[in-house]
Amino acid sequence: MDDSNIIVNTDDISIESILDTFKSYSDKKRAKDIKSAVCAQLYPDSLLARPEVDEIVDLILREDKKLGDESWLTYSKGYYSKRKRKSTPTEVPMQISEYTGRGGECAVMSELLFHNYNVNRMMIDEGVDLVAVKDNIYYYIQVKTVSMKDGKINAQINIENFDKFIGNQMRYVIVARCKDKDGQKNIFFTFTQQEISKGIYDRCVKRGERSVSIKIKFHERSGEPFMYDEKETSAKWNMNRFEL
Template sequence: MELIEQIAEVLREAKKEMHVDAIAEAIVEKYPHTRAPLYELSKKVSSLLAKDIAKKKTKSDFVKPKNSKGAPRRGMYRIKIKRVTPEIVPPPPIVNVLYTGKAGEFAVMSELLFFGFNTSFMTVDDGIDIVATKDNKYFHIQVKTANISESNNQYKFTINQRSYDSKDASSTFYIFVLRSASGPSFVNNYIILPNSDISRLIESGIITQGNKLSIRIEKDTTGKYLLNSKEDVKYALNRFDKIR
């Protein structure tokens, strides 16, 4: 890191004006590998800041504070506080759920390919969306996709009970696509649950049986991914390697 960058870092962390001697002391403390004697470093800091302001003028990141009479204060400098323009988060597009569902399936297929699975869509959707194969093993994948709800920070999914019952097998996996805004773009995260986990959650009462299995996933302030407000399924976050 160049000396000018070290100076900027020190002033930025201090959040106040500093004398060149204090800047030099802070640099030595922050960067112990600095070998120059303190008095020499102080002179270098003073010279470097003066040259930067003289050369760049108003475009310099540094400023010499002035006293009550309007004259520059000797040896004193501060760094300009740059205004950060807030990122504009685009609203989620309003599209038919069929488009959202199919987009989620393509996203999952892409991730599976990255993990070395050969994949294929089912011609008829009877509860299985994708068949994936790897190391001579076949897996049945059901994909559910949801955009985050701005009102309660949740993702909501349903699984048809009859479809679940007919595909109750160890080779079946449920992948929940969690789509949300991150800065100016959208990102997908995936909760991958084997059929055995869904069965366990039903038996424990966390998922209630009916015509449809209702599943809500919420990321709380501690980073947990709570399924139906009861079980943290973060262990399944983006774990495509668990499909085996």
């Protein structure tokens, strides 16, 4: 079987998928071993090397190192291993990424159904996870499920997918998994393509070479959410809003 035409979905590569390659905290891997393990997770039937996977893994490892003592991995003598971290009250460790992603999609579907949208999942992932319709208007929805870390949210949108849907009824829904006094809960943020593009223009959202990064933090006293990068802007309008 010729698998040279398999398309790499970089949305599936994250720090969570890298952490999943380690069996325990004592497990140690070189960078090349992590790349091979991530590639094997995503494409178990492929025998080819995937330079795109290597590039994304290298980028994630570099960004993780910048976190210092807050990093998810430790690095010593050429080997990486998982760091034992103390959970904060707002932090929920992510589980296997496929389960997490599906859970987020189902949570969004449930909320949309409660808001009288007819909604269904796409069978093939081409940048759209859900399609919803209400009053004969169709919406395409991409869901990003992340864990809240240290009271902050960071979601990545693949740049090719983002550019591909400009001008369409596209909606991006971030599902942030976090803890509260009664257990765990989801916080939802819904953005239109235009709102994200304005955030990029206003330097509150970062557009990189490979992804659009939406970062959200909460005011210490009021709890109001803000999108931020070089500058910041309120995301209160977007929080837990399901009028697409």
